[in-house]
Amino acid sequence: MRWSNPTTALFLVLALRVPAQQPQQAPPPSTPSPRFVVVLDAAHGGDDTGAHLSSGQLEKSANLALSVRLRSLLTARGFQVVTTRENDTFIDLNRRAELANHANAAVCITLHATESGSGIHLFASSLAPANPTRFMPWKTAQAAWETRSLGLAGAVNSSLAHAGLTVTLGRIPLPGIESMTCPALAVELGPQRDADRKVSAEPDTPDYQAQVASALAAAILEWRSDPNRTGARQP
Ligand SMILES: [Zn+2]
Numbered sequence: 001m002r003w004s005n006p007t008t009a010l011f012l013v014l015a016l017r018v019p020a021q022q023p024q025q026a027p028p029p030s031t032p033s034p035r036f037v038v039v040l041d042a043a044h045g046g047d048d049t050g051a052h053l054s055s056g057q058l059e060k061s062a063n064l065a066l067s068v069r070l071r072s073l074l075t076a077r078g079f080q081v082v083t084t085r086e087n088d089t090f091i092d093l094n095r096r097a098e099l100a101n102h103a104n105a106a107v108c109i110t111l112h113a114t115e116s117g118s119g120i121h122l123f124a125s126s127l128a129p130a131n132p133t134r135f136m137p138w139k140t141a142q143a144a145w146e147t148r149s150l151g152l153a154g155a156v157n158s159s160l161a162h163a164g165l166t167v168t169l170g171r172i173p174l175p176g177i178e179s180m181t182c183p184a185l186a187v188e189l190g191p192q193r194d195a196d197r198k199v200s201a202e203p204d205t206p207d208y209q210a211q212v213a214s215a216l217a218a219a220i221l222e223w224r225s226d227p228n229r230t231g232a233r234q235p
Helices: 006-017 059-076 093-102 138-162 206-224
Strands: 037-042 080-083 107-113 120-125 167-172 184-189 199-201
Touching (some): 037 059, 037 093, 059 080, 059 206, 107 206, 120 138, 138 167, 138 184, 138 206, 184 206
Parallel strands (some): 037 080, 107 184, 120 167
Antiparallel strands (some): 120 184
16 A cells, blocks of 8 residues: 555656756556566675574575575476576675666566474565556566566465465565565465474475475476466456
8 A cells, every 4th residue: 555655646747857956767667578587586695694594504504505496497397597696705785676677577487495493485576566657667667577476475375386386375564575567476485394493404404495496496387387377457
């Protein structure tokens, strides 16, 4: 409901009239590319370590490890994969969105890890869905893709649950993703817990990561073949 805020509305008017003041304009929504590019965005990196995991590892490393696993599975299935980082470097959020948008991504998944909660936390942006306009404001460009991002969240949720993983869905402000002009999600890997809430796998446990990567790859595969993915009401 942020769009009903008068200040936000004013910002949008200004953003549309004075495009030069934006860090960068998002390109207008276009018809889907025949290529199906998946962007994998391992969050954090460099001095931005992310969370400290109980295993002693830093979140930035766990995120990169999952990105590498998932890239490998997707590449083997014939997807074109673009990653925002391949090593331990800091990448600005705007740069990550630029990479995703430049790749004309069909799916972008930002990867996080945490010690809190349990299982996989899926987040779509909390932006209200909006119709695409000639130039979408950079900071809220995702609004025109929000409906498709929610559809993607549903597909990923089903696949993870089918794999026996605990999933929590949510919508929150997601800087970075909110500048992306593609269906986009944040996937946060929390610890796996048994019936007594005891941790049975940490977010960086290799077997657990492999199980999650496999379920994510299956979800993206299914999403690619979903006829509703390019519904007429969506950009
Ligand atoms: Zn994080």
